[in-house]
Amino acid sequence: MKILQELLSELEENLQKYEIFEEIDFKISKTADFDYQINNLVKYQNHEKINSISENFSSILSQSNNIEKFEFADNLFINLKLNLNKISSFINNLEETNLVQDSKRILIDYGGPNIGKPLHVGHLRSLNIGRSLKKLNELIGNKVTTDIHLGDWGMPVAQIISFCELNEIDIKSLSADQLIDIYPQSADLYKNSEEFKKQAQIINKKLNQSEKEVINKWEFLRKISIEDLKKTLKILNHDFDLWHGESSVNHLIEPMIESLKKEGKVDYDEGALVSTEDADPKILITKSDGSYLYLTTDLATILDRLDSNDFDTTLYVVDSRQKLHFEQLFKTVEYFNFEKRDFTHVDFGTINDEEGKPFKTRDGGTKKLLSLYDDTFKYINKINENIDNETIHKLTNTVLTYSDLLTNRKTDYKFNIKKFTNISGKTGIYIQYAQVRAKKILNKSKINLDNKELSISTISERNLIISLLNLELYIKQSITFNEPHHLANYLYEVCNLFNVFYQEENILSLDNHELKTSKLLLTKYFLDNINLVFNSLGLEPVDEM
RNA sequence: GCUCUCGUAGCUCAAACGGAUAGAGCAACAGACUUCUAAUCUGUAGGUUAUAGGUUCGAGUCCUAUCGAGAGCGCCA
Incomplete structure (x- = not known):
């Protein structure tokens, strides 16, 4: 609380004299007659010098011009009532009061369509x-x-391309609406047809290897899809600084894996690459056919972001069901010795x-x-x-x-x-x-x-x-x-x-x-x-x- | 099977991460308009925080068990 900042600091310094190092526990009051409460002294009820501490607190509070009245209630809860006589100036400065001293650079990864x-x-x-x-x-x-952070790579994309090839649909003539119809159909087929599944896996691998013909088709899909997304997001009043996606980091994956292999951070397990870190379940880095997974691209994305070096903290706003994935991701980043940054999964x-x-x-x-x-x-x-x-x-x-x-x-x-x-x-x-x-x-x-x-x-x-x-x-x-x-x-x-x-x-x-x-x-x-x-x-x- | 969330008023949700008598909204009931749009406001009632133990000066919050609900569990993203 800016208005009371000096007062709170003074109380804090006073506590330090008694070897108590903590922030003032300042909260909005639940009682009708007071505005705020301070809860620090409650837990020191049995402190040998509690009387002396209370007296000091009392003296500091009574000297403040910003406090109209205060009381020490049962168990040493302290109640405060604000003096509102000179309040206009406080409110005038509302906007400035909210600024932080040390500005942080925060990357927020959200939306994820x-x-x-x-x-x-x-x-x-x-x-x-x-x-x-x-x-x-x-x-x-x-x-x-x-x-x-678009989901613009991997199996779902391969499914759509395979579906178009199978049904002889010219991707370049597709509209966004048609594309939307194709998506569930191809996902169904992937689930129910072994043959289609194999075909999609082949396309996926070609995608990872950046084969030209597949890439051309992918680029077109991406373009019409993004145009459509932007329209929807405009209606909902959202915009983004970066339209990166899983595809943006494909080129980083192979060198990343090679280097991890050299360092012994990954090893083969039933044909797939897993992290050598002791974890349950084991953390899978690539599939047994060598193609990449959700975790693979997310790791490479972090490398990419580290390379541009413009953030201190990353917030991933992704639903709670992906909790395990982010636990594995953060754990793996540490094990792989990536440069240190803060990562938070803001789950919902x-x-x-x-x-x-x-x-x-x-x-x-x-x-x-x-x-x-x-x-x-x-x-x-x-x-x-x-x-x-x-x-x-x-x-x-x-x-x-x-x-x-x-x-x-x-x-x-x-x-x-x-x-x-x-x-x-x-x-x-x-x-x-x-x-x-x-x-x-x-x-x-x-x-x-x-x-x-x-x-x-x-x-x-x-x-x-x-x-x-x-x-x-x-x-x-x-x-x-x-x-x-x-x-x-x-x-x-x-x-x-x-x-x-x-x-x-x-x-x-x-x-x-x-x-x-x-x-x-x-x-x-x-x-x-x-x-x-x-x-x-x-x-x-x-x-x- | 293993792991992780969660269980609060009739209903939908809070509770600043251990602090005072657990708070709001909706619905219900009782009131206030020749209005700066009453699309608002006032009041009443509603609780053993799933259950049983434990830790603590103090527990909805931490620990254990039970019951109930949901989610996740290496080749989807």
Whole structure:
């Protein structure tokens, strides 16, 4: 907490005098009369010098101008109430307060669509969480690079090419829609026909060996597929810095394997190459026919990224089912002595239907993301037919994003369109409405708010201000754990407090000019504040609804 | 079979990684509109945190067992 930073540091230094080295455990209070609590002393109840520590704490707290009152409760919980007299200046500096001192370079690997296959519901969380982590990290001053990391190589691609060869389809005349139909058919055939499987394996090997004719076909597939993906992502308001994929690192794999062989880091096992590290299950590096696997390309991708050397940390926003894969990947990177970097698997659970079953279409196929978008668009349109399409479009994306980010990413959740588009409750519609209200009265008032002072006259105003100040705590929490849901829940809280404040009095009809100005100023602070939150969650505010 | 998640109010989910009396939303019930769009707000009710033990000053959170649900387990990505 920036406002209290000096105070907290002073308390921390005091603890050090007693050989206690820890950060001040500072939290939002659960009690009604106080704003914050400090929990450090609880665990030192039986410390021989606890009386002396408490006295020092008490003396430091009573000297602070920023504390209105404090108390030592049972078990030495410390409760604080903030002094809000000079609060305007604090809020003015909101944006600056969030900057980090040491900027980190963060690579976020998310999205991960396959070519030849449309985005489906399973991609939604990776996209939402990834974008939010990007925006959040940018907000605090980290340098972020995003890589969509296409699945544009290997068996699935070989299957499509084999399928086209078998059915004498000219790949160069394919449309994106036709390609989308071919994908499931070729996957089925691969499963059910030994002959087709063999053919696809041959193509896959040719692909790995960069044989010209196959590469030409692959390039064309990739091109039409990416064009189609970009269209969909534009609708959903996503963009990426890098469009690398598994194919980008194919040339690095052979030298990587040769060098690993020399170092004795890999060895043959039933014809396949496995890592010589003791692991259960054994970590497979290549197939027995010499072709490459998921892990092979992911290893080479890390080498590639190390080579361009523009990141300190990599976040892989990929679903929880791939946990074992990333455990193996990170373990192997260490065993293979790749240059040291931080790697985190930001895992997440599945989106299920209202019954809690995997999200499928009526005929059992995977639900396309655009189809989910269309359903939601129509649903919102039905609720209010007078809104323009651009606004409904933004509301649709708000619903698809906000409802998704509201839940802890590790939890599986049920997609309930009726609930998520509800007007009241923790929904994208509710938070949009709150900010529309704020925007409206500011525009109508036509009062210049520059250099005006904020005064607090009601409890609802105080609650709103405290909540606005807490933004940085939620940002910190969301970034520390790569969990945007803290911020999403906070957004509801602060919007609700604004609605209470708004409801309390008709601001524009107030006769007292100073009071009116102060309330408008608070409205402006609210708006500035939640604009940051909207942006951090990947949401676009609407102007009217 | 082995490994990993998870089980919190009628329902959907939180709980800042061991801290105070476990919080929200929905649904239910009772209230507030000649409005800055009430698309809102106020209030009430709802819990032995699956069960049984254990560790701790303190456990939804850590450990053990049982029951239940889901996921993953070398030649798919």
